[in-house]
Amino acid sequence: MTPTPLLHAQRVTKRFGGLTAVADFNLTLLPGELVGLIGPNGAGKTTAFNLITGVYAPSEGHITLAQQPTRGLTPDRIAARGVSRTFQNIRLFDAMTVLENVKTAYNLNTRYTFLDAILRTRRFRDEEDLIHQRALDLLRLFRLEDDAHARADSLAYGEQRRLEIARALATQPRLLLLDEPAAGMNAQETEELMAMIRDIKTRFDLTILLIEHDMRFVMQLCERIIVLEYGRIIAEGTPQAIREDPRVIAAYLGDAAEGVELPPQEPHHAPG
């Protein structure tokens, strides 16, 4: 028996006026999968993320999350159902501290009321202590604990990317969407990031969908890859199959792609 899909997008189309950003997008994510979404700039990858997280409503088609339709839900409600994400252009709360950035993401699971906060009730103090501990634990995991009280925008670029992932995890998601997590990172940082993603995937029992331009990164990390071009899925399969797919090579390198190589195959890393 096949397991229940965590995310299911069926024939999803998104049009902006005359422009079709995503067309006939089908995606099924099973619990525990690590899937890469690749494609040239403007192919509709981030739009797909925005559709899944409820920033945009699909023009056609529908999306279900653990078999519940998400149509009509605001992004914060979809987040409450277990979807969290990072952003291509980093979106941290700059003026807040690193720690506060993570704490904010516990908002979904905050039970105490305004009145509890004003009267500093036991419930408030207990929950704040718990949030504090958990936030620090996450920062430790991402080696950001030394900067806990620094402003978020004072972090180096790679650290900001890590903080975004830590913050996304604080919502306690089942599905994590990473939008170009390795962008702007050097080779060593990218290597560390890969290990980190594998680690959090098992540790937090996550399903991960990620967009990335770094082919080596995607090929090594993902079990399955989906290729978008002009809003349409042109190929889907294992890294091996994608690497050899002529449509993918054409999409990435133009039709005159003869003799051009995609990154060499790496020894396979066992997932998890």
Next chain:
Amino acid sequence: MLYYLLEHLTHMALLMVLALGLNLINGYTGMFSLGHHGFFAVGAYAAGALTLAVTPAAPSLGVGLGVFALSALGGVLAAAAFGVVVGVPCLRLRGDYLAIATLGFGEIVRIIIQNTEALGGARGLEVPYLLLTRGVDTQLPYVALYAALALLAVAATVWTLRAVLRSNHGRAMIAIREDEIAAELLGVNLMKYKLAAFILGAGFAGLAGALYTHFTTQIEPREFGLLKGIYILLYVVLGGMGSMSGTLLATALLYILDKMLLNLLPPEIQAWREVAFALMLVLVMILRPQGILGQKELYQTRLWRRLFKRASPAEAPAP
């Protein structure tokens, strides 16, 4: 002399309560409301109308106290309720549009009051003295009492807002200011928190309004005009959007400056002091757009540390 000081202190403290409430909306949550004087008016008139409705002919001190408390609560709740009424439709708007909608709200409130006979119309509303009568010989205790009440209101406002801002609810508000989209995608319910900021800010404006009514015992619609709203905004912007001590500092500075100019300038050029204020706002925007303290609190500034924390080991440079 003390009498005048306390009188001014009371007015200043009520302005501080107003400005602190607006700072929660504009400074911490990042919205742009221009209608705070409307909530002030609702609180003042609700308290006034309630007082007139329930006060017996010659109230004893106990009854007076009861009516006072009831009307203050009424002022807060009425203003907070208006926060909901205005907030629900308006908070879907952003930036300039929200500013214009709230500005319209403030004007509507004033015009409705002006044309409602039951609220005294343009003549205004007069309420009886409840706690103390302001006679020739009781002037000083009277202003002292209200100065104390007004300062208590400031303290309560600061306490409440600080408690909220240091909780996860306050973090959600600040997160909305920092990045609305990211906040929403991380589970922050935008409408809930924008509305909460609006209700809290409006509620404190209502408190200031109720105290104002009882302190002055006479209120007129023209006191609650747009100019009042702009002054409150000026305190917030000058002090620093997102700094409570900045708001307090700016309110005090501007209030004192205003009264000094009023007393020092010859009557024929007094009207120019408003020009001076406008000019000051322009200069602040050019020279220090983040306001006096920006988003910092006074105790987080370098000057404060130098003055009061010299011996603190935490401040010593790392070896």
